[in-house]
Amino acid sequence: MIGISILGSTGSIGLNTLDVIARNRVRFRVVALTANNSDERLAEQCLEWQPEFAVMADAEAAERLQQRLQNTGLATTVLAGSDGLEHVAALPQVDYVMAAIVGAAGLLPTLAAAQAGKRVLLANKEALVMSGQLLIDAIREHDGELLPIDSEHNAIFQAMPPHHTAGLDQAGVRRILLTGSGGPFRIRPLDSFHNISPAEACAHPNWKMGRKISVDSATMMNKGLELIEACWLFATGPERVEVLIHPQSVIHSMVEYSDGSVLAQLGNPDMRTPIAHAMAWPERIDAGVTALDLVKIAKLSFEAPDTERFPCLRLGFEAAQAGGTASVHLNAANEIAVAAFLEEKLCFTDIPRVIEHTLEAHSVSPIHDINTVLVADEVARATATAYIASLH
Ligand code: NAD
Ligand code: MG
Numbered sequence: 001m002i003g004i005s006i007l008g009s010t011g012s013i014g015l016n017t018l019d020v021i022a023r024n025r026v027r028f029r030v031v032a033l034t035a036n037n038s039d040e041r042l043a044e045q046c047l048e049w050q051p052e053f054a055v056m057a058d059a060e061a062a063e064r065l066q067q068r069l070q071n072t073g074l075a076t077t078v079l080a081g082s083d084g085l086e087h088v089a090a091l092p093q094v095d096y097v098m099a100a101i102v103g104a105a106g107l108l109p110t111l112a113a114a115q116a117g118k119r120v121l122l123a124n125k126e127a128l129v130m131s132g133q134l135l136i137d138a139i140r141e142h143d144g145e146l147l148p149i150d151s152e153h154n155a156i157f158q159a160m161p162p163h164h165t166a167g168l169d170q171a172g173v174r175r176i177l178l179t180g181s182g183g184p185f186r187i188r189p190l191d192s193f194h195n196i197s198p199a200e201a202c203a204h205p206n207w208k209m210g211r212k213i214s215v216d217s218a219t220m221m222n223k224g225l226e227l228i229e230a231c232w233l234f235a236t237g238p239e240r241v242e243v244l245i246h247p248q249s250v251i252h253s254m255v256e257y258s259d260g261s262v263l264a265q266l267g268n269p270d271m272r273t274p275i276a277h278a279m280a281w282p283e284r285i286d287a288g289v290t291a292l293d294l295v296k297i298a299k300l301s302f303e304a305p306d307t308e309r310f311p312c313l314r315l316g317f318e319a320a321q322a323g324g325t326a327s328v329h330l331n332a333a334n335e336i337a338v339a340a341f342l343e344e345k346l347c348f349t350d351i352p353r354v355i356e357h358t359l360e361a362h363s364v365s366p367i368h369d370i371n372t373v374l375v376a377d378e379v380a381r382a383t384a385t386a387y388i389a390s391l392h
Pocket of ligand 2: 150151152226
């Protein structure tokens with residue numbers, strides 16, 4: 001049996017992962033479940049899955065979870081904080097770690113999984129955007145595996161030849177075509193963008209996801225982060241990754257070869273497909289996903305992205321080109337801006353302004369160690385927070 005720790009088990013990706021495991025109980029065993037502060041939901045999951053460990057990032061929530069599990073007869077050990085998350089990411093009885101925490105909070109536990117030589121199932125794109133080469137090197141040095149859960153990168157992985165990690169030229173690949181739906185505001189009149197509410201931004205046409213990534217999809221910062229993610233996963237520069245708008249979200253991305261062949265991965269927009277793919281790879285297992293009905297879908301369309309409408313996409317490309325700590329600044333400013341927008345303290349059109357200001361305020365330095373990343377993250381958060389305060 002394959003032992004698995006699910007970091008962020010109460011979230012959208014976490015729930016989809018448990019759904020795939022429920023269909024494949026003979027193959028996988030849940031060793032650890034974790035969440036931020038939702039102790040009630042984690043307690044319910046513990047009763048169902050009986051993990052050896054349950055971790056709450058929030059210490060008070062961990063105490064509440066401990067109380068909830070008392071007298072249940074469960075032998076689940078409750079841990080707290082980032083130390084607890086790193087601990088369950090590195091346990092010897094764990095083979096796979098589903099990295100599905102949202103944002104920078106997932107960075108250290110994801111790195112811990114890589115340093116322990118695990119198969120890292122990477123949904124937490126922010127961790128790779130921030131740490132870049134550090135995470136890639138940790139996987140290589142400790143003989144781990146890094147399999148993408150993000151649907152686009154999972155599609156690219158599926159369309160790549162087996163030995164693609166040495167770079168696109170060696171793989172005979174000319175370009176990566178990174179598709180995106182364009183989000184909920186692809187055709188909304190631009191002059192109404194300043195009125196966009198959190199509820200509108202979170203109503204994605206094709207995917208049901210957590211609130212942060214939903215806003216990222218609405219600003220298209222998600223595609224900017226994914227561009228950077230693709231560069232690290234497939235050892236290329238941003239100039240060989242072309243973003244393509246495909247509103248139906250049926251093709252999840254494509255790989256163009258030097259002979260002109262283009263390979264695509266298709267499927268219904270259901271995260272259980274990439275989750276099941278990465279969990280079973282190189283085999284295939286049931287994911288509970290309905291068959292693709294191409295006759296019903298009838299039409300697949302494509303457009304070039306509009307960076308005037310979506311400046312976050314341009315900012316993502318610029319950070320990818322700049323390298324070093326630029327991606328850390330980009331990610332940190334975005335997290336602060338999105339949180340402020342969700343709290344209705346910032347309007348939608350100010351999200352890219354906060355990020356651009358933060359990127360301009362800091363010079364880029366190379367990343368040699370994790371401390372450089374953590375410091376760059378902290379200073380960028382402070383800059384973005386101060387800028388938001390100055391807008392009022
Ligand atoms: P979500 O908000 O639904 O869930 C986030 C999970 O992380 C929850 O379990 C939450 O308790 C936990 N968490 C939040 N803050 C934390 C903290 N500070 N410390 C520890 N744990 C914390 O998010 P999601 O939609 O499941 O996305 C998770 C990750 O997967 C993100 O990085 C996202 O970009 C990526 N992703 C999601 C989807 C999707 O369809 N939802 C698709 C592709 C990639
Ligand atoms: Mg994606």
